[in-house]
Amino acid sequence: MNKLIAIFVVLIFGVVLLSPFVVNAIRGGMSKGVSKLDIVLPSSGKCIKDKEYMRANHMDLLKKERVKAVRDGVRTNDYSLKNCQTCHQKRDEFCDRCHHFVGVKPECFECHYYPTGKKECKGRE
Amino acid sequence: MLSTSYIFLAYFAIIIFVFGILCKVWKYAVIPNPLKIPLTPAPTNTIGVILRMVFEVAFFKSLFKSNKFTWLGGCAFHLALLVVLASHIRFFVSPVPEPIMLLQTFLQSISMFIGLLFIAPLVYLFIRRVWVDRTRFVSIFADYFVLILLFLIGLSGITMKYLIRPDLFAVKTFILGLISFSPEPIPTNPIFITHFTLILILLIYFPFSKLMHGCGIFFSPTRNQIDNPREKRLINPWDKRII
Numbered sequence: 001m002n003k004l005i006a007i008f009v010v011l012i013f014g015v016v017l018l019s020p021f022v023v024n025a026i027r028g029g030m031s032k033g034v035s036k037l038d039i040v041l042p043s044s045g046k047c048i049k050d051k052e053y054m055r056a057n058h059m060d061l062l063k064k065e066r067v068k069a070v071r072d073g074v075r076t077n078d079y080s081l082k083n084c085q086t087c088h089q090k091r092d093e094f095c096d097r098c099h100h101f102v103g104v105k106p107e108c109f110e111c112h113y114y115p116t117g118k119k120e121c122k123g124r125e
Numbered sequence: 126m127l128s129t130s131y132i133f134l135a136y137f138a139i140i141i142f143v144f145g146i147l148c149k150v151w152k153y154a155v156i157p158n159p160l161k162i163p164l165t166p167a168p169t170n171t172i173g174v175i176l177r178m179v180f181e182v183a184f185f186k187s188l189f190k191s192n193k194f195t196w197l198g199g200c201a202f203h204l205a206l207l208v209v210l211a212s213h214i215r216f217f218v219s220p221v222p223e224p225i226m227l228l229q230t231f232l233q234s235i236s237m238f239i240g241l242l243f244i245a246p247l248v249y250l251f252i253r254r255v256w257v258d259r260t261r262f263v264s265i266f267a268d269y270f271v272l273i274l275l276f277l278i279g280l281s282g283i284t285m286k287y288l289i290r291p292d293l294f295a296v297k298t299f300i301l302g303l304i305s306f307s308p309e310p311i312p313t314n315p316i317f318i319t320h321f322t323l324i325l326i327l328l329i330y331f332p333f334s335k336l337m338h339g340c341g342i343f344f345s346p347t348r349n350q351i352d353n354p355r356e357k358r359l360i361n362p363w364d365k366r367i368i
Contacts, residue, residue, distance in 0.1 A: 008343065024301075024304075
């Protein structure tokens with residue numbers, strides 16, 4: 001009786017612990033080499049803040065900008081999505097790559113248009 | 126240097142965690158049950174016992190029957206733990222599967238609530254431990270230690286989400302590197318390092334602590350035994366040679 005339970009417990013435990021390995025093996029997440037951030041960066045120009053800050057905190061800037069525009073009616077162009085687009089023109093080559101990789105789904109693009117670089121129009125994605 | 130020591134420590138912690146749990150489960154499995162002691166009213170067939178265990182594990186039924194306030198705290202915390210762990214799956218799989226992405230989209234919208242649901246019950250259970258005389262009397266350091274450890278893990282997690290954000294790309298790269306055995310450098314965000322350190326401490330401590338109740342509950346004889354002592358006689362394992 002107790003041995004059966006032990007097998008059951010170890011099975012659950014094993015499935016939970018091993019599932020990421022299995023999923024990664026099936027879907028080929030490991031083979032691609034994860035160390036490289038696969039985004040297309042503009043060849044020239046400088047971002048409004050340094051790279052490290054932007055990687056971690058860009059959503060703060062966008063949110064502050066949103067609050068300023070929506071609540072206070074102050075529209076500036078410094079930290080807006082539109083200003084991003086001047087250098088990072090295609091969403092699927094910039095924003096989406098990282099967001100898909102870490103599994104974050106920003107709400108920006110549910111309303112805001114940001115060209116994806118794909119030819120056909122699939123609506124919101 | 127920091128990366129090397131952390132990668133080493135991480136593998137060390139995982140080995141302790143896995144083998145510690147396996148050893149403990151083995152120990153639970155081979156220990157004999159000399160007596161038939163199901164806590165009545167108990168089910169009289171196997172399906173009944175399975176149902177009883179499901180209710181016990183999923184809803185903490187016996188705790189509900191004994192103390193509603195403790196049950197509320199425990200239930201809230203375990204629910205939050207489940208949700209938090211589910212939302213951490215995205216750091217371990219690449220590419221993130223669609224169902225997990227959908228789950229994540231939902232969890233993102235209620236993330237602050239989940240964070241509170243994680244740490245508030247811990248504070249509540251801590252206060253209960255100090256406040257209620259009987260509970261304080263039977264509490265030892267280990268009881269407080271687990272609560273504090275989990276609280277700090279939750280707090281550092283929330284801090285990482287809302288105040289001092291790490292570069293998530295670096296975090297995921299680091300974790301994928303660990304689980305694919307091709308280690309990458311650890312992200313430099315101090316809060317991430319704190320969070321990660323606390324998790325490693327938890328992993329190392331887990332098999333030796335009362336947190337093993339997650340595995341041990343399945344082996345509790347008062348819950349997992351069928352109430353059929355007359356239909357099927359239980360012979361004490363070390364009496365077999367006499368009978």
